[in-house]
Amino acid sequence: MTTATRPGVRARWTLIDIVVVVYALVPVLWILSLSFKTKETLTDKSFIPTEWTFQNYVDIFSTNEFPRALVNSIGIALIATLIAVVLGTMAAYAIARLDFPGKRALVGVSLLIAMFPQVSLVTPLFEVERSLGLFDTWPGLILPYITFALPLAIYTLSAFFREIPWELEKAAKMDGATPAQAFRRVIAPLAAPGVFTTAILVFIFCWNDFLFAISLTSTTASRTVPAALSFFQGSSQFEDPTGTVSAAAVVITIPIILFVLFFQRRIVAGLTSGAVKG
Amino acid sequence: MAEIILDKVTKRYPDGALAVSDVDIQIADGEFVILVGPSGCGKSTTLNMIAGLEDITSGELRIDGDRVNDRAPKDRDIAMVFQSYALYPHMSVRENMAFPLRLAKVDKKVVQQKVEEAARILDLTQHLDRKPGNLSGGQRQRVAMGRAIVRSPKAFLMDEPLSNLDAKLRVQMRTSVSKLQRRLGTTTVYVTHDQTEAMTLGDRVVVMRGGHVQQIGSPQFLYEQPVNLFVAGFIGSPSMNFLPAGLEDGRLRTPLGDFPLTDRIRRLLEGGSAPREVIMGLRPEHFEDARLVDEPGAAFTATVEVLESMGSDKYAYFAVEGEAAMAAELEELAAESGTAEMADGGSQIVSRLSAASDAREGAELSVWFDPDKIHLFDPSDGRTLTYVE
Known part of the structure; x- marks a missing residue:
């Protein structure tokens, strides 16, 4: 961090940084710009709207579908994240700390699930959920989300658990803690950054999913925003819904940004420093 | 305050490896006993068995006459100082030292008082509100000692507590460990691979090799009357x-x-x-x-x-x-x-x-x-x- 940077090097890095940021942000800004344009100026090819309007936002919230889809998305993603992180924490702790029969099989299977192409599961899942009455319900989406989020959660979390010196747990035991107390008061606080990181990743995965959302829902009862977006229509069939779709796209990024900002503050690097020497 | 007796204590791992074999040691109340030997001689395993962190395969461990083989560490009332110190990094020095007392549900006022007393003994008073990450090696070591002494346990177990310190500090801490033990009069079992520490600290020294006790005696006796080549050379x-x-x-x-x-x-x-x-x-x-x-x-x-x-x-x-x-x-x-x-x-x-x-x-x-x-x-x-x- 203290390397003396020559002006040339600094300029080069600044340039590269700008290219990357522009490349990543232009489509987002374009959507943002579209969402503020009126129907008439939508196709004027101007990056900055010539006529500003909030009408698109008013429109999407005055329909029935979008607010309902937003509620579905938030509810389903939060519940799936919570369950996946709790289960993942326990599984990862066991994998990082214990030697139990079938450990390698467990790790292997979770890796297998992570690699399995989801698209090939859609049809069987559709049949299974229909016969079980889970089709077009919240659990109908939460269950597959948990299944596919768990390997991710287990992998991320077990890496974090391995970082925590085992001696801390022994020390807690010697200090008179039960295993549950040792976990709750010593291990869990130290694993918190890992848990929050995992929560963010899992939440984003559930929030962004389109494949399951479109295949396993049929009504507003459980349709999430990515799926609902594809059903957006203009007020007549000759009307282009681009403005409203853009507004909805902007709206659904907001919870993710909030979620990340909220948890990012809890991700403190180097939390275990000072625990053990060397 | 306790008498610790190891009666033919043996540790065999599930893979068949024999780590500790038929160890007989009688540790009197208030005694400072050193387990010494080269790495892999079973001294740390023996200490962990006394602590309850490792199961005893056979034999009996008695603390004050009670068989404690199957008791969890927390029910043995023993404190341990780890080689790596194992301080809780998310807690301040004060919280670290108070942790065992808080788990024991000791009254808040008493906790406060005991922590401050321990901090005074160990010269940590001005560091009580710092996190372990901001302390020097010697200070961390003292916090680890403090966490052990606050609850006045029956015995202290120390697993190479000084080996992470630099040479000068180690000599200094060696004297303070010795003084502290004399002052508190608590039975102490201390593991080290350093024969100088063994000679200078202990009332009695147990020399171990390959899971077997070679000789037990006062440092001077071991020096003058080694029972075999290994003790003589070590x-x-x-x-x-x-x-x-x-x-x-x-x-x-x-x-x-x-x-x-x-x-x-x-x-x-x-x-x-x-x-x-x-x-x-x-x-x-x-x-x-x-x-x-x-x-x-x-x-x-x-x-x-x-x-x-x-x-x-x-x-x-x-x-x-x-x-x-x-x-x-x-x-x-x-x-x-x-x-x-x-x-x-x-x-x-x-x-x-x-x-x-x-x-x-x-x-x-x-x-x-x-x-x-x-x-x-x-x-x-x-x-x-x-x-x-």
Whole structure:
């Protein structure tokens, strides 16, 4: 961090940084710009709207579908994240700390699930959920989300658990803690950054999913925003819904940004420093 | 305050490896006992079994007369100081030290008072609100000690608590550990691989090797009466010199020359079945510059290879021609200390001479030694032939 940077090097890095940021942000800004344009100026090819309007936002919230889809998305993603992180924490702790029969099989299977192409599961899942009455319900989406989020959660979390010196747990035991107390008061606080990181990743995965959302829902009862977006229509069939779709796209990024900002503050690097020497 | 008894304690891992075998140790109330040995000798495993962090395969562990084999660590009322200190990084020093008391549901006021008292003893008062990450190694070490002493446990277990400190701090902490233990009078079991720590700290020292107890005794006793080659070579720094020797008609044939056995040693050998080939051991301080000694004794002449002047005395190193002493124990010791092996065969002798000696590097020196101070060992099993029962 203290390397003396020559002006040339600094300029080069600044340039590269700008290219990357522009490349990543232009489509987002374009959507943002579209969402503020009126129907008439939508196709004027101007990056900055010539006529500003909030009408698109008013429109999407005055329909029935979008607010309902937003509620579905938030509810389903939060519940799936919570369950996946709790289960993942326990599984990862066991994998990082214990030697139990079938450990390698467990790790292997979770890796297998992570690699399995989801698209090939859609049809069987559709049949299974229909016969079980889970089709077009919240659990109908939460269950597959948990299944596919768990390997991710287990992998991320077990890496974090391995970082925590085992001696801390022994020390807690010697200090008179039960295993549950040792976990709750010593291990869990130290694993918190890992848990929050995992929560963010899992939440984003559930929030962004389109494949399951479109295949396993049929009504507003459980349709999430990515799926609902594809059903957006203009007020007549000759009307282009681009403005409203853009507004909805902007709206659904907001919870993710909030979620990340909220948890990012809890991700403190180097939390275990000072625990053990060397 | 407790008496700890290990009765034929054995640890066998599920894969069949025997870590600790039939260890019998009686630790009296208030005693400071050191477990010492090279790495892998089972000393830490033994400590962990006392702590309850490892299961005991067979045998019995009694604390104050109660069998505690199956009790969880928290029910044994023992505190432990870890080599890595194992401080809780998310808690301040105060919270770290209060943690055992809080778990024991001690009244808040009492916790406060006890933590502050411990902090005063350990000179940590001004650091109470800092996190371990902001402390120096020595301070962390003291916090680890503080966490152990706050709840006045029956016993302290210390697993190489000083080995992460730099040399100077280690010597300093060694004295404070010793003082602290005397002041509190709490039974302490201390594990180390450093024989200096073992010699200076303990009331009694337990030397372990390959899961077996070799010898138990006061540091001085172990130094003067090692029961076998391993203990003889492990205890003492610089370590004992070993030379191959032959026993013949009451005379000892050594690479340093032939010497008659003294009466004391002859008596010790009588009755025993001493082999003809033995290993002779002689401590560095039992040599002296022949010019400075009037007493009768044995003498030889050799060239000083290296001379280290310590001020108070001089260490002179001589090369000795011929075969080096061979025994399994010696090989193990050499491997442990990393001194395996002088390439050109032969062996080296370290002698501690008085500062008045005018020994010079590369010059010949006439060296005297006390033949009554020699130890003789059986090379086949390492047992001391001159052990005084």
